[in-house]
Amino acid sequence: MIKNVIYLDNNATTRVAPEVVEAMKPFLTDYYGNPSSMHTFGGQVRKLLNQAKEQIADLIGARSIEEIIITANATESNNAAFWGTLESYPEKRHIITTKVEHPSVLNVAQFWERKGYRVSWLGVDSQGRLDIDELRAAITPHTALVSIMYANNETGVVFPIEEIGKIVKAHGVVFHVDGVQAIGKIPINLENSTIDLLSLSGHKLHAPKGVGVLYIRRGTRFQPYMIGGHQEYTRRAGTENVPGIIGLGKACELAKKSIKEETSRVKYLRDKLEQAILMKVPDSRVNGAETERLPNTSSISFEGVEGESILLMLDREGICASSGSACTTGSIEPSHVLRAMGVPYNYVHGTVRLSLSRYTTEEEIDTVIEVLPGIIERLRELSPLWKSKR
Amino acid sequence: MWEYSPKVIEHFMNPRNVGEIEDPDAEAQVGSFVCGDMIKLQLKINDQGIITDAKFKTFGCGAAIASASVLTEMIIGKSVDEVAGISNEDIIRELGGLPEAKIHCSVMGADALRSALEDYYAKQGLQPPPEMDTSPLVCHCFGVTQNKIRNAIFAYHLRTVDEVTTYTKAGGGCGKCKEEIQKIINATLGEQVAEPPELVAVQKRPLTNLQRMKMIEDVIEKEIRPQLQADGGDIKLVDIKDNIVQVEMLGTCRECPVSPVTIKQYVEQKLRELVDNEILVEEVK
Incomplete structure (x- = not known):
């Protein structure tokens, strides 16, 4: 196993917190009962499961655990939000979302578009900001659902969700928010929120993979999409992923405590990293720098070099990061988020995303500050674009 | 990774x-x-x-x-x-x-x-050697020539523009040349289909019923199905009565509004070309 890595890809997935592992262990050994069983042995698991749900509800400010529907991951939550809402309002055939959503919303909206729904795709400006007037103009009496992410996974740009929500709710439309990147990183309180549906993912906040949540505000119409038993208040049938839910509960409890740290220490490290890189590397830029962003995310573009080769060189140094573009098929697809922001082509291919967590140390950030500028310089020496520019 | x-x-x-x-x-x-x-x-x-x-x-x-x-x-x-x-x-x-x-x-x-x-x-002022590819450039973004695309289609049995893009990169940039790539695919596959000698040879003699049925089955299986499957569709041979070949359309073809066109212009055409000029194809549901 590779151990000594500098892990700066926390928007992709996170390390499971040791406390979470400990909390889960008994549920992989002794507490194997089915929470739906009549006997005490199973019934005790139900109680502990509900305690975990309380922890989840507490982090996001849900009023009761009945608003917390456990899913397998945020992709399922996003799919469910669309299905559950659109099936509840079959007469309304219009959806509003943005051009910068995660594929688990983007491709789902495109699926419904192919099914005959009309989809309004909201654009963003050069800083990744939404145009609220565009949203206002897009809502019609036929709009069934507005689905907008809380914070962008690639750039960390945070949308003014409550401002958006006010407009959506003024029209009586269901408001779904993909909160995957925001939950656990910035404070959020659903108690007096305009959000009807919220997706979150366990493995993005130091819980294990395989557990997610769809928050459904009490009173929101929702057609179940997974039919079977009575689990999750018959909104999502299937025997519960008990260890996963216990782990997510613990992770939420920890996240609630660490949010302060996240917004201070992690932000300090992120800002230090960005400032040093911008200073040491000419012709580099931070995407979305002028607007509100998550404290842990940095999307940096370097002119004249290609992202995958940066990642490969970082990888040789044991640094885990990710890039916006994917050279996987015949074409190199630049990130749809950066293209929507109008990041110029000579920068867009040379983008890396560094995403920190509360486990990131200052020493690790200093190593990156030391290593990354040299990598860019080496790759620029190789690049025909760089020379021709000088 | x-x-x-x-x-x-x-x-x-x-x-x-x-x-x-x-x-x-x-x-x-x-x-x-x-x-x-x-x-x-x-x-x-x-x-x-x-x-x-x-x-x-x-x-x-x-x-x-x-x-x-x-x-x-x-x-x-x-x-x-x-x-x-x-x-x-x-x-x-x-x-x-x-x-x-x-x-x-x-x-x-x-x-x-x-x-x-x-x-x-x-x-x-020299002539390039014959082994050098001097055929016209098709994809200007990635400098891919016509020969290169044709060779890839042959070598890897490519059937769609996306496959050509995966193997040669052609069409992966601005995408302007995709139409031309489709034309090259059509032309190249046309050549491939005309080539199998056993089909061409048998065509000259009158066929027995059994031979004819076998050939129809073969053409559907080897020529037509892979093409339809490439687009997520499929076809099943249901029955053969004299000149009438009955087929069932499956997969995306079943829902496809232009499947009658596919049947007439592609399935029937292909069977006429390779088996018997009198064949009529009928869809059964």
Whole structure:
């Protein structure tokens, strides 16, 4: 196993917190009962499961655990939000979302578009900001659902969700928010929120993979999409992923405590990293720098070099990061988020995303500050674009 | 994750012959920064036509950099005629293989060499050797020629524009050449279909009923089904009564509003072409 890595890809997935592992262990050994069983042995698991749900509800400010529907991951939550809402309002055939959503919303909206729904795709400006007037103009009496992410996974740009929500709710439309990147990183309180549906993912906040949540505000119409038993208040049938839910509960409890740290220490490290890189590397830029962003995310573009080769060189140094573009098929697809922001082509291919967590140390950030500028310089020496520019 | 061979990693980390030649005898630049991939190759060639030096610069992924680096090693010290036939497959072999998704990255190296040699032959007033590909450029973003596309269609049995893009990179940039690629696919597949000698030969003699049924079955199985499956559809032979061939459309074809057109213009056409000119195809549901 590779151990000594500098892990700066926390928007992709996170390390499971040791406390979470400990909390889960008994549920992989002794507490194997089915929470739906009549006997005490199973019934005790139900109680502990509900305690975990309380922890989840507490982090996001849900009023009761009945608003917390456990899913397998945020992709399922996003799919469910669309299905559950659109099936509840079959007469309304219009959806509003943005051009910068995660594929688990983007491709789902495109699926419904192919099914005959009309989809309004909201654009963003050069800083990744939404145009609220565009949203206002897009809502019609036929709009069934507005689905907008809380914070962008690639750039960390945070949308003014409550401002958006006010407009959506003024029209009586269901408001779904993909909160995957925001939950656990910035404070959020659903108690007096305009959000009807919220997706979150366990493995993005130091819980294990395989557990997610769809928050459904009490009173929101929702057609179940997974039919079977009575689990999750018959909104999502299937025997519960008990260890996963216990782990997510613990992770939420920890996240609630660490949010302060996240917004201070992690932000300090992120800002230090960005400032040093911008200073040491000419012709580099931070995407979305002028607007509100998550404290842990940095999307940096370097002119004249290609992202995958940066990642490969970082990888040789044991640094885990990710890039916006994917050279996987015949074409190199630049990130749809950066293209929507109008990041110029000579920068867009040379983008890396560094995403920190509360486990990131200052020493690790200093190593990156030391290593990354040299990598860019080496790759620029190789690049025909760089020379021709000088 | 990257599954690069040790040689790819080695060339990526320590690329050979990076830089520029002050007074090159031949040079070429292919790709563009819009597409995220670009290479510049310069050659020094002596009076005997020997490549005495080669230098490159690459903007691209690890595979693109390693491909260009290994290419310079493959050509230095060789004569232009010797290297004129180098293809991207040769580069891949030299690198100890590339992941399938990265095969197109090696294409650019081969194309840069081809363009540089064309530049050399033109400057010298010489005819390029016959093994060199001088067919027209189809994809200008990645410098992919008509021959290259045709060869890939044959070699890898490609049937869709997307497949061609995966294997050759053609059409992966601005996408303007996709229509042309489709035409090349149609033309190339037409040739392939006309070729099988057993089908052509049998056509000349009157067929027994059994032979005819077998042939219809064969053509549907080997020619028609793969084409429809490439688009997510499928077809099933239900029955044959005299000249009437009954088929059932499956997959996306079942829902497809133009499936009657597919049946008449493609399935029936194909069966008429390869089996019997009198065949009528009927859809059963």
